Amino acid sequence: MFNDTIVAISTPSGRAGIGIIRISGHCAIAVAQSVTSKNLTERKPTLCDIRDQNNQILDEAIVILYLNPRSYTGEDLIEIQCHGNPIILNEIISLCCIRGARPANPGEFTERAFRNGKLSLEKAEAIADLINSQSLRAVRSARRSLSGTFSKKVNSVLSLLKNSLIQLEASIDFSEIADSIGTLLKENLARQQQELECLISDAKRGAKLSTGFQVALTGKPNVGKSSLLNILSSSDRAIVSEQPGTTRDTIEVSLELNGNLLNLTDTAGIRENADAIEKQGISRTKKAVQLCDLVLLIIDNTEDLNDFRNTLRSVGLENHQNKLILVLNKVDKLKGYDKGLNDKHNSVGVSALTGEGIPNLIDLIISSLMPEDEGETEFIARNRHIIALECALSELASASSLATTTNPELLAEHYKVSINYLSQITGEYCTEDLLGDIFSKFCIGK
Template sequence: MVSPDIIAAIATPPGRGGIGVIRISGKNLVNLAEVILGKLPKPRYASLSQFLDAKGQIIDQGLVLYFPGPHSYTGEDVLELHGHGGPAVINLLLKSCLGAGARLAQPGEFTLRAYLNNKIDLIQAESVAAIIEASTHEAARCAVNSLQGHFSARIEALVSLLITMRMLIEATLDFPEDEIDNLKTLQIRERLDHIVTQLEQTLSAARQGNLLQEGIQIVLAGAPNVGKSSLLNQLVEEDAAIVTEVPGTTRDTIQRTITIGGMPVHIVDTAGLRETSDIVEQKGIERTLAAIKRANLVLRLLDSSEHRPVAPDPIQQYIPADKPRITVCNKIDLMNEDPKMEGEGHNSIIHLSAKTGAGIELLRQKILDMAGWQFNHAGEGIFMARQRHLEALTQAKAHLVNAHEYTDTEYQLELLAEELKLAQYALSAITGQFTADDLLGEIFSHFCIGK
């Protein structure tokens, strides 16, 4: 339920800037506008105005925009005050707004009100945050696609197909004569297969969007002095880590974010893994093991000048068996070898030189392959997707797979109908048609205050 309070917040980032914006939203802003501006501005026109405090003294002057509800972002009356961007003056203006009857907005409350007032659905609301958080051009385009409703349209189309199927099944249950003949005539299996195909395509596009938005976390793991820091510097194309010939130089994790083929990649350089009595180095190794646990992919580094297939690998014990990995044999320059790639999946081995850069492109491409990333310059056909979207789509698919098993006999029609209903609910939760209040609180709590 939408709160009746008038809310206000600074919508521009903290610090000094040319412009500072305060956004105000509520059911009736006449009284507040008269206190702050002296009158209610003309709707949808940018006008120059003085900004006043409770005593009528001038705080600042700037542009005012007024959007009467329901034709506004939140669906309520909205005022935007565009003044100068100094911290002192913008906070003084906010204080005046609060004194005139507004309260400070909670994180994401403007967008939450837009959702609750049916201006946008939940996917579009989340895409607002995704646009702000986007770290690449492709991620921004993907988020804009979702804001414009492309992802929502795909979900709504799937829900519509499920509703039609449920209607046919329910009608068959109400008139049970010749049930199986009816099911064959209505092509229930064919309809179900079509929905599964459409859902799988949507899930694939959503996974790409999730990679584009979230990226992947990669950890460089290996014994001391195998070239982890050199590889980090080579991948990020800067001296992000100190490189020396002294084992144990890296004592703490170092993280950098790069873009490979349009996808954000978060790379973590870690302390070398070995038995040590050095307390500081032990702490670094503990953080290394924690980083490996959180990682989506581990680059397991070996020294090709020392490692042979028959030699035991002391690092293997630190990496969980089910953790995706790429084995990197570094220092091929010392062996006068050419870069190459061997094996597939967890057995992939790339021979390269972090010092000269030979083989780095092979590694970059393998990272993309392991992540399942398919580069799209325009971000077309993919949607901004968070983990909850992927989980809901996967859950819906599981229900549809179960439903397929219940199309064989007349005695399983009730179960078929139930699985279709559960699949519909899972999809509807994505757009917010069926969403628990605690989930809404979690989603909008991660927004910035002015949104």
């Protein structure tokens, strides 16, 4: 499959000033020269006429040759830059296929780069993440992953594990040094587990940069949840009414706040005397609260503020205080609320009507979700990376429980499995099914 020549449009669909076509493979030069009738020089832009089957000029294009291995894919690679008319682009694709190329599969150019050693697997994924990032912070983090920030951290832990495995295998072969190696191994295991725990924490934060943080707005009916959603998203996404129970289903809005992607969910108001339809909405509210990263509990009176424990109980949030922000809405109409509000952790007063306090709420949301400022070591990650890291840590925990035993063979086996899990991240150890799943989610032409 990877010995043939592929071709695809690399620019987004639609009309544009420029469209780019890529050709990669051992016949790429021959295919390009057959449609341009020109000899190409490596890395030198060449102005060419693109001619159709009847030798009629289809378009004028700039064509660039990248010889292997100094190309994106590690193969001979051609880029044709022509006018971005889909008719022109598709006709050039047809001409290339007639001359020996075939249409590329999604992500096949990047997959070839991986298979030819141009990219590690997590860097290949970072390319897709860079393209699909929906916030500025995610863009910068994906760029760092592509530059190797994530892989350096993974390889650092891998190096520690491999060194310990070498020591273990030496103790198997030379029993006289087993005691001294056992003492060193205990110390190394603690350090290795700590390194992995830190990496998992960083990876979870990086995954949220890609998918976005889930934030649920909840509370009793008619406290201003929908109004708050609208002012935070600068839209009229949710219907606002003085009639309690207006919101009966969850309403979701994605937005960027201070460079971070947030998925806000406006939920049905929680009350005891709800009708059958409202009860379905309340059930979905509870599910949204369970799954979210942060809950904004909206109240609109000092009674609920002063009797906070009962308020939490009435909306079913007594077990979610670790991810809760208390938002006192309608402060433009309230008096004497300052002391009660200041006594509460993670609380803020706002007016969805006037906009008062909204900047403070935004700052509190961001600091609760991302307690640390963006650093130069922040990277983007995926759920599969987190799973692999957690499995590797689990194997080390099992190894730690065996560290005092006299069975170095079993201990070494846990180390080998842990190393394999980490190697899945970089692609040093992976299956064809995993590669197929990863690259099938890329766009065609990348």
